[in-house]
Structures are given as structure tokens and as C-alpha cells.
Amino acid sequence: MKPFCFADGKIIDTQTASIHPMDLGLIRGYGIFDFFRTVNHQGLFLEDYLDRFTASAEKTFLPLDYSREELRQIIGQLIEKNDLEQGGLRMVLSGGVSDNHFSPADGKLFIFAESLIFPSEEKYEKGVKLLTLEYVRPIADIKTTNYALAVWHSAQWKKQGAEDVLYHMNGFISESSRSNFFIVKDGELITPSEHILLGITRKNLIKIAGQVTIRPISLQEVWEADEAFICSTTKVLLPVTQIDDRTIGNGKPGPISVNLLEKFKELEKELCY
Structure with missing residues (x-):
């Protein structure tokens, strides 16, 4: 502070x-x-x-x-x-x-x-692991200070080598505890439409990408995705290469995710330098 x-x-x-x-x-x-x-x-x-x-x-x-x-x-x-x-x-x-x-x-x-500390470079190069958790944040479209479940549950993340969670309910995913979530399938970039905070980083990544499908995403689609990533103010875009015990895609950050991160960095320079 x-x-x-x-x-x-x-x-x-x-x-x-x-x-x-x-x-x-x-x-x-x-x-x-x-x-x-x-x-x-x-x-x-x-x-x-x-x-x-x-x-x-x-x-x-x-x-x-x-x-x-x-x-x-x-x-x-x-x-x-x-x-x-x-x-x-x-x-x-x-x-x-x-x-x-x-x-x-x-x-x-x-x-x-x-002060602000970004995730390690290794996490961007290798991707991170998420844990699925059955939950929907109350009044998810509002950025409230209520993070009780996530703070309590975070003790398990470290034990299982996870970066964060992926919330889901009735077979459909929504978001991470502090980030929005995207998948890539056959070149198509997709992000959930329901029970989410409308993230500012999410908003600007959608602008950069140009074509993004915004709709409900099932857990089954996540398992079958070619790429996945989370995005937030403090992470920008962090590739997800494992969820629970399942590998996403080939287990490495995908080309669309990597390209989007580079384009975001370019936008940042245009706006602030």
C-alpha cells in the first residue's frame, strides 16, 4: 500500500x-x-x-x-x-x-x-491450472466486496497447484473468482454471457479480437476447447492449460491467446505513451 x-x-x-x-x-x-x-x-x-x-x-x-x-x-x-x-x-x-x-x-x-505485481513470466509461458467450483456469484454484474467463498476456498488452490477457480452451475460455466474466462475452439473465440462481471479487460480484448461469440458455454465445451484463458486488470490475459485433472488443448498456451496478449500490450502503449 x-x-x-x-x-x-x-x-x-x-x-x-x-x-x-x-x-x-x-x-x-x-x-x-x-x-x-x-x-x-x-x-x-x-x-x-x-x-x-x-x-x-x-x-x-x-x-x-x-x-x-x-x-x-x-x-x-x-x-x-x-x-x-x-x-x-x-x-x-x-x-x-x-x-x-x-x-x-x-x-x-x-x-x-x-503497488502491483503481475503473475510470474513462467505462468504466461506455461499457462495455469484452475479448479472447477459449483457456484454463481450473487449479483454477479456488480463488483461487490463479497469474496468470502473465494477467500475461504483459496486455501485449497495452493495445495492443488491452482491459480484460481472456474465457477459453474447446471452444467454451464461463468467466470473465475477475479477474472473473466474465454475459450477458443476451431479458431472461434467464445466467452460466457451469463452470471458474470462485465470486465473492463474483457471488454477491450473483445474490441481487439473483433469477432467474439458471447453465449452460454457448457463444461463439456471447456473440456474440448483448443485454448482457454482468464483475463483481468491484474493479469491482463493469462493462458489456462489445465482445469482440474484435465489438460486443455495441447497443454500449452495457444496462438490466439498469445497473439491477443501482444495486441493488448500494443494498445496499452498507444493509450499511455
Whole structure:
């Protein structure tokens, strides 16, 4: 965590930031957040993240007492104050302190600056393993702070050499705990349409790829895929070469996945340099 954050309506020392112990974010796990990268002291796809954050606030009935322009100014000040050339910014809006300790109230806005560590180069070169898990995230289209199941289940990932999980329900997959999911079959790029967060990295990869099929994907199709990958702000595009005990494709990152990652890196340079 970097030295300075935004809390209590101003930029302060991060170590002094605090939240009321009866805030719904603590006692009910109710709140929203968003996280984006900084590249060359600029917020990558910042407008997309502001769109999603403000929409999440509205959908969760949490008042956001800052205009879009005010948020931009605060973010710019934090990037400068923390000299955040390459890193991340986390916006959090808590559920607030309500009279009945249950209903959404006036929450508290925090914006934290963070260092960012990408997965190892080996993971991009060899791909990663996922574990299937029968689950659908509640209100999946909103980026809430509720990651209880994933945090609890993550102890099993390390034991089984997995990077993350792949959620599925009734024979159809949705997403990973912190990433969107794609498969490639016979040259066709496909990504799920239901029970997912509309990821910003996902959105921009779809733009780059040009032709992407967005529809329900069965577990059987995943087993038979030529390639698979997860994508997120903190991973960009990470090839998936094993799910449970099954090898995906030939067990190596596929050409379409590798090409998409390179094109994303090129876009990043165009936007921020």
C-alpha cells in the first residue's frame, strides 16, 4: 500500500484511514469497489472503470457523493502524490452505518494507491491450472466486496497447484473468482454471457479480437476447447492449460491467446505513451 490515500473527503496518510466498526462493509460484507492500473502515471481505461463504479453504486443503493470530475481530480492527485507510474488504484465505497444494521446507508469512499505485481513470466509461458467450483456469484454484474467463498476456498488452490477457480452451475460455466474466462475452439473465440462481471479487460480484448461469440458455454465445451484463458486488470490475459485433472488443448498456451496478449500490450502503449 502506498503512503497516501483518499478518505474522509481528503488525501491523508494511508495508515490513518479508518472505518466505523458497525459499517455494513464489516458486519454484512456489503460494499462495492473497483480497481484499475496506472501506466506511465495515467489511469488505464479510467473512464470505463468510472462507468462501472458509478453504476455499481447506483445498483447497490449506495450514495456516491462525488461527481465524475471530482473523482478524476482525486485520482490525478493520488497518482501524483504517490508517484504512481506503474501501479493500481482501488476505489471502495462501504455500505455505511444504518439504523437497523442491515439496510444500505451513506457509505464511506476510500481510494487507495497500491503497488502491483503481475503473475510470474513462467505462468504466461506455461499457462495455469484452475479448479472447477459449483457456484454463481450473487449479483454477479456488480463488483461487490463479497469474496468470502473465494477467500475461504483459496486455501485449497495452493495445495492443488491452482491459480484460481472456474465457477459453474447446471452444467454451464461463468467466470473465475477475479477474472473473466474465454475459450477458443476451431479458431472461434467464445466467452460466457451469463452470471458474470462485465470486465473492463474483457471488454477491450473483445474490441481487439473483433469477432467474439458471447453465449452460454457448457463444461463439456471447456473440456474440448483448443485454448482457454482468464483475463483481468491484474493479469491482463493469462493462458489456462489445465482445469482440474484435465489438460486443455495441447497443454500449452495457444496462438490466439498469445497473439491477443501482444495486441493488448500494443494498445496499452498507444493509450499511455
